[in-house]
Amino acid sequence: MAVVDAPTSRTGDRAPGFGRPSMGFIFWLSVTWILLVVLAAALADVVPLRDPDALGVRTGEIERFETPGKNAWFGGDGQGRDLFAQVIHGARPAMVLSAAVTSIGGSLGVLVGVVAGYFRGRTDSVIMGVAEIMFAFPAIILLFAVSAVWGMTMAILIPAMAILAVPGYARIVRGVTIALAERDFVDAARAMGASRSRVVIKELLPLVALPAIAFGFLGFGLVIATEGALAFLGLGLEQRTWGSLIAGGQGLIREAPHLALIPATAMFLTIMAFNYVGDGIRELIDPRPIVVGRKRKADGHDPAISAASDALLSIRDLTTSFPTAGGTVTAVDGVSLDVRTGRSVGIVGESGSGKTMLLRSITGAFPVLGVQRTGRVVVDGTDLLTASPAQRSTMLGTEIGIVSQNPLTALNPVRTVGSQLIEVMRVHREISKAAARARAIESLAQVGIPQPDQRVDMYPHQLSGGMRQRVTIALALANEPRLLLADEPTTALDVTIQDQILRLLSALCEQRDMALVLVTHDLQVVRGWTDDVAVMYGGQIVEAGPTAAVFDDPQHQYTQALLASTPRLDLRPHSRLAAIEGQPPSLVAPPPGCRFAARCTIADDRCRAEDPMPVQIRDREFRCWYPGTGKVT
Amino acid sequence: MSAVARLTVRLVVVALAVSFASFSLLSAAPGDPAAAKAGFSATPERVAEIRSELGLDDPFLVRYGDWLAGVVQGNFGTSVLNQQPASKLIGDAMPHTVELMILAQIIALGVAIPAGVYSAQRPNGWFDRLAGAVSFGMLATPPFVLGIYLAFVFAVRLDWLPAVATDLPGLLEDPVENLRQMILPALTLASGMVAIYVRLLRTDLIETLQQDFVLMAQSRGYSRRRVLWRHAFRPSAFSLLTATGLTTAGLLGGALIAETLFAVPGVGRLAVTAIFTEDYDVVMGVVLLLSVAFVVTNFVVDALYTVLDPRVRHGSR
Ligand code: SF4
Numbered sequence: 001m002a003v004v005d006a007p008t009s010r011t012g013d014r015a016p017g018f019g020r021p022s023m024g025f026i027f028w029l030s031v032t033w034i035l036l037v038v039l040a041a042a043l044a045d046v047v048p049l050r051d052p053d054a055l056g057v058r059t060g061e062i063e064r065f066e067t068p069g070k071n072a073w074f075g076g077d078g079q080g081r082d083l084f085a086q087v088i089h090g091a092r093p094a095m096v097l098s099a100a101v102t103s104i105g106g107s108l109g110v111l112v113g114v115v116a117g118y119f120r121g122r123t124d125s126v127i128m129g130v131a132e133i134m135f136a137f138p139a140i141i142l143l144f145a146v147s148a149v150w151g152m153t154m155a156i157l158i159p160a161m162a163i164l165a166v167p168g169y170a171r172i173v174r175g176v177t178i179a180l181a182e183r184d185f186v187d188a189a190r191a192m193g194a195s196r197s198r199v200v201i202k203e204l205l206p207l208v209a210l211p212a213i214a215f216g217f218l219g220f221g222l223v224i225a226t227e228g229a230l231a232f233l234g235l236g237l238e239q240r241t242w243g244s245l246i247a248g249g250q251g252l253i254r255e256a257p258h259l260a261l262i263p264a265t266a267m268f269l270t271i272m273a274f275n276y277v278g279d280g281i282r283e284l285i286d287p288r289p290i291v292v293g294r295k296r297k298a299d300g301h302d303p304a305i306s307a308a309s310d311a312l313l314s315i316r317d318l319t320t321s322f323p324t325a326g327g328t329v330t331a332v333d334g335v336s337l338d339v340r341t342g343r344s345v346g347i348v349g350e351s352g353s354g355k356t357m358l359l360r361s362i363t364g365a366f367p368v369l370g371v372q373r374t375g376r377v378v379v380d381g382t383d384l385l386t387a388s389p390a391q392r393s394t395m396l397g398t399e400i401g402i403v404s405q406n407p408l409t410a411l412n413p414v415r416t417v418g419s420q421l422i423e424v425m426r427v428h429r430e431i432s433k434a435a436a437r438a439r440a441i442e443s444l445a446q447v448g449i450p451q452p453d454q455r456v457d458m459y460p461h462q463l464s465g466g467m468r469q470r471v472t473i474a475l476a477l478a479n480e481p482r483l484l485l486a487d488e489p490t491t492a493l494d495v496t497i498q499d500q501i502l503r504l505l506s507a508l509c510e511q512r513d514m515a516l517v518l519v520t521h522d523l524q525v526v527r528g529w530t531d532d533v534a535v536m537y538g539g540q541i542v543e544a545g546p547t548a549a550v551f552d553d554p555q556h557q558y559t560q561a562l563l564a565s566t567p568r569l570d571l572r573p574h575s576r577l578a579a580i581e582g583q584p585p586s587l588v589a590p591p592p593g594c595r596f597a598a599r600c601t602i603a604d605d606r607c608r609a610e611d612p613m614p615v616q617i618r619d620r621e622f623r624c625w626y627p628g629t630g631k632v633t
Numbered sequence: 634m635s636a637v638a639r640l641t642v643r644l645v646v647v648a649l650a651v652s653f654a655s656f657s658l659l660s661a662a663p664g665d666p667a668a669a670k671a672g673f674s675a676t677p678e679r680v681a682e683i684r685s686e687l688g689l690d691d692p693f694l695v696r697y698g699d700w701l702a703g704v705v706q707g708n709f710g711t712s713v714l715n716q717q718p719a720s721k722l723i724g725d726a727m728p729h730t731v732e733l734m735i736l737a738q739i740i741a742l743g744v745a746i747p748a749g750v751y752s753a754q755r756p757n758g759w760f761d762r763l764a765g766a767v768s769f770g771m772l773a774t775p776p777f778v779l780g781i782y783l784a785f786v787f788a789v790r791l792d793w794l795p796a797v798a799t800d801l802p803g804l805l806e807d808p809v810e811n812l813r814q815m816i817l818p819a820l821t822l823a824s825g826m827v828a829i830y831v832r833l834l835r836t837d838l839i840e841t842l843q844q845d846f847v848l849m850a851q852s853r854g855y856s857r858r859r860v861l862w863r864h865a866f867r868p869s870a871f872s873l874l875t876a877t878g879l880t881t882a883g884l885l886g887g888a889l890i891a892e893t894l895f896a897v898p899g900v901g902r903l904a905v906t907a908i909f910t911e912d913y914d915v916v917m918g919v920v921l922l923l924s925v926a927f928v929v930t931n932f933v934v935d936a937l938y939t940v941l942d943p944r945v946r947h948g949s950r
Contacts, residue, residue, distance in 0.1 A: 140887075145655065275769065365849070389856075389857075394854060397854030397855075
C-alpha cells in the first residue's frame with residue numbers, strides 16, 4: 001500500500017514525547033507497593049509486630065473477631081490473632097515462591113525460546129508443539145492433582161510451577177528472537193566466524209532480557225494468584241500465606257468479613273502492581289502511538305464555492321497529516337485541484353508522493369488513526385470536510401463511487417457479492433430487496449461478469465482478481481455517481497486484465513458522463529486514458545495540465561525526469577531501474593525550498609532555500625524556478 | 634478421513650493418554666483407598682480384604698486394564714464414600730457445571746462484545762481507556778478474590794443473592810431460583826474471560842477497521858454503526874470464536890474455584906471432594922470426562938468456524 005514512507009516504529013526507536021509509556025504516578029505507586037511487600041517479606045521477623053500466632057483471646061490483647069481499628073489495624077481472627085501480623089508474615093511465602101518460580105521458570109523459558117527462535121526448523125516445531133499442549137491443559141487442575149498426591153511444600157510447588165511457566169516465556173522470547181535473528185548484527189557476528197551457540201549467548205540473550213523481564217513481572221502476579229487458588233482449594237503451602245488466610249476467612253464472610261477481604265485486597269493490590277509494572281516495561285519496548293484527532297461539525301453547504309467554480313470536484317488548499325512514532329507526517333500538503341464533469345484526471349507520482357492519501361482525503365477513510373484534514377474538498381457544492389455526517393454519507397453514497405487499489409482486499413471476505421451490492425443500494429435509496437437483487441445481477445452483467453445470476457451468490461474469494469475488480473466497479477457504480485475515484489485500479493492485476501479494466505472504466509465514464517480521478521504510478525496509463533494530469537511529488541502537486549500538453553512539453557524538472565526515464569515508478573528507490581536517482585523527501589520535516597531539489601540536476605541555492613511559487617499559464621500550472629529546458633538567465 | 638472419524642481418533646487418543654497419566658499419578662499417591670473405604674474402626678484384616686476385593690493388590694497395568702474395561706462397558710466404578718456409582722454422581726453434577734460454563738460464556742461475550750467494539754471505535758478515547766483499565770483490573774483479580782468480593786457485596790451487604798448454591802434446583806424446575814444462585818459463580822468465572830475477550834476483540838477490530846474493505850465500506854457513505862457491525866465485526870467475530878475454544882481449559886480450572894467458593898454441586902466440587910476423600914473412581918471419572926469435554930468443545934468450535942466462515946468453508950474444497 002502506498003501511503004507514505006513514514007518512519008516505521010521499530011523496537012527501540014522512539015521520538016521524544018511520543019508513544020511514551022505511562023510511566024506516571026500509578027507506575028511509581030506500583031513500584032512503591034512492590035518494594036513495601038518485599039520489605040514486609042524480608043523484615044517480618046525483625047520489625048516490632050505482634051506474634052502472628054499469639055492467641056489474643058488468651059493474652060487479652062485482641063478480642064475474638066475484633067474489627068479493624070486502632071488496637072489491631074487489620075482486626076483479629078476467631079482466636080484473637082492479629083491479622084496485620086499475619087498478613088505481613090504471609091507476604092514472605094508469596095514472594096519466595098514467586099521469585100523462585102519466576103527466576104527458574106523464566107530463565108529456562110528464555111533459553112528454550114531463544115533456541116527455538118534461533119535454530120528454527122525442527123527444533124522449533126518440537127518445542128512449540130510441546131508448549132502448545134501445555135497451554136491447552138488447565139494448569140490449576142494439574143497443580144491441584146500434583147499437590148493432592150504429593151502434598152504441598154515449596155520443594156514440590158516451585159519446580160511444578162516453574163515447569164508450567166516455561167512455555168509462556170518461551171513463546172514471547174521466541175518471537176523476539178526470530179525478529180532479531182534477521183537483523184544485520186547477528187549476521188555480521190556469524191560472518192565473523194562466531195559459532196551459533198556463541199551468537200545465541202553473546203548477541204541475543206542480552207536483547208531478549210528486557211521483554212522477558214516485562215513478562216516476568218506479569219508472571220510474578222500469576223504465581224501469587226495461583227498459590228492463592230491452591231490454598232483456597234485447601235491444598236496450599238503448609239506455611240501461612242495470603243491464600244490460606246483468605247481461605248480461612250472465606251467461611252466467615254458474614255460474621256467477620258475483614259478476615260477474607262483484607263488479605264484478598266493485599267493480594268489483589270500486589271498482583272495489580274506487578275502487572276502494571278510489567279505492562280509499563282513492555283510499553284517501553286513497544287511504544288504505541290498516541291492517537292489524537294478531533295472532528296469538526298458544521299453545515300458543509302457553501303453557496304460561494306459552488307457559484308465560484310463550475311467544477312464537480314474542487315479541492316482547495318487541502319492538507320492531510322497524521323501522527324506517527326517519528327513525528328507528524330504531512331502526506332498531502334496544500335493541494336488544490338479541480339475536476340469538471342465528464343473529465344478524467346490522472347494523478348501520477350512515486351510511492352510516497354501522497355497521491356493515494358490525496359484520494360483518501362476526499363472520502364475521509366484512512367488506514368491510519370488520527371488523521372487531520374484542513375482546506376476544502378467540495379463536491380457539487382458541498383464541502384465534505386465540514387458536512388454533517390448525514391450529508392457526507394449521502395454524498396459519498398450517491399455522488400461518489402470509489403474503486404480501490406487491490407480488488408483482493410477491497411471486498412468483505414465473509415459476505416456474498418450480491419449482499420454487498422444490495423446493501424449499497426438499499427442504504428442510499430428506497431428499493432426493495434428483490435428489486436435490488438435484480439439490479440445487482442444487471443450491474444454485474446454491465447461490468448462484464450459472465451453468468452451474473454450465479455456469481456451474485458458467490459463469495460469474493462471464489463472469484464478471480466479481475467472479476468473481483470469488476471465487482472468493486474459494480475459496487476462503485478451502483479448508485480449512479482457522477483464522480484468516480486479509482487486508486488491504482490489495475491496494479492494488482494496482470495497485464496491483459498489491466499487493459500480490460502481500464503477500457504471498461506473509460507467506457508462507463510463516457511456512457512454516464514462521469515468524472516474520473518485515476519491515481520496511478522504508470523505514465524502509460526495516464527497518457528492513454530486521461531484528459532488531464534496532475535504530477536505529485538512530496539505531498540504537493542508540482543505540475544498539472546492537459547495530459548497531451550504536459551507529455552509533449554513538460555515544465556517541472558521532476559516531470560521531465562519522469563518522462564525521460566523508464567515509465568516504471570513502482571520500483572523501489574535506489575534500485576537499478578528506478579526512475580530517478582535518490583529518494584523522495586521526508587514528509588515529516590520536508591526540506592525548505594523545492595522538494596525535488598535533492599534529486600534535481602539543475603538545482604541551485606535558490607531552489608534549496610525558497611519554495612517555488614505556483615505558476616499558472618492558461619490551463620497549465622507548475623511550481624519550479626527553472627521550468628522547461630532549464631536556466632535561461 | 635471424515636470429520637467424525639477424526640474426532641473419534643482424537644478423542645480416543647486424548648482420553649487414553651489423560652486417563653493413563655492420571656491413573657499413574659493416583660497410584661503413586663500415598664493414601665490407601667481401601668483404608669478409606671473400610672473406615673476408621675476397621676481391623677487390618679478387614680482392610681486387606683477390601684484391598685483384594687478392589688483389586689488393589691494387582692500390578693499397576695492390570696488395574697488400569699480393569700478400569701478401562703469397566704469404562705468401555707459403561708462402568709466407571711463406585712464411590713467409596715456412599716457406594717453410589719461414579720457415573721451417577723458425575724451425571725448428577727454435570728448439568729450444573731455445563732450450565733455454569735455456558736452462563737459464564739454468555740455473560741463474558743455479552744459484556745465483551747459491546748465493550749470491545751466501542752473501544753476499537755475510538756482507540757484511546759475515554760471509553761477505550763476506561764475499558765482498558767477495567768479489564769486490566771479484571772486480569773489482575775484472581776477468580777477467588779473476585780468471588781469473595783462479589784459474595785461480600787451482593788450476598789452479605791446488599792443481601793440480594795444467596796452466597797451459596799447448596800440447594801440448587803434444576804434450571805428447568807425453578808429457573809428463577811436457579812439463576813439467582815448461579816449468577817455470582819457465573820460472574821466470578823466470567824470476569825477473567827471478559828478481560829481476555831475485550832482485549833482480543835479490540836486489537837482485532839482496530840486492525841480490521843483499517844483494512845481495505847472496511848475503508849471501502851466507509852467510503853460508500855455507510856453509517857459508522859453499519860461499518861462497524863456489518864463489515865468489521867463479522868470477520869473479527871471469528872477470532873473471538875477461536876478464543877472461546879481456547880478459554881475452555883481455563884474455564885475448567887475456574888469452575889473448580891467458583892464451584893468450591895459458592896458450593897455449587899457441580900463436577901469441580903465433586904472432584905475436589907473426591908481427591909480429599911481419596912475417592913479415586915470418581916476422580917478418574919471426572920478426569921476422563923474433562924478431557925473428553927475439552928476435545929469435544931474444541932472440535933465443536935472448529936466445526937462452527939468451518940460452517941460460519943465462508944473463507945474456510947470454500948477453501949477446504
Ligand atoms: S525548483 Fe529548482 S530544484 Fe525544484 S525542480 Fe525546479 S529547478 Fe529543480
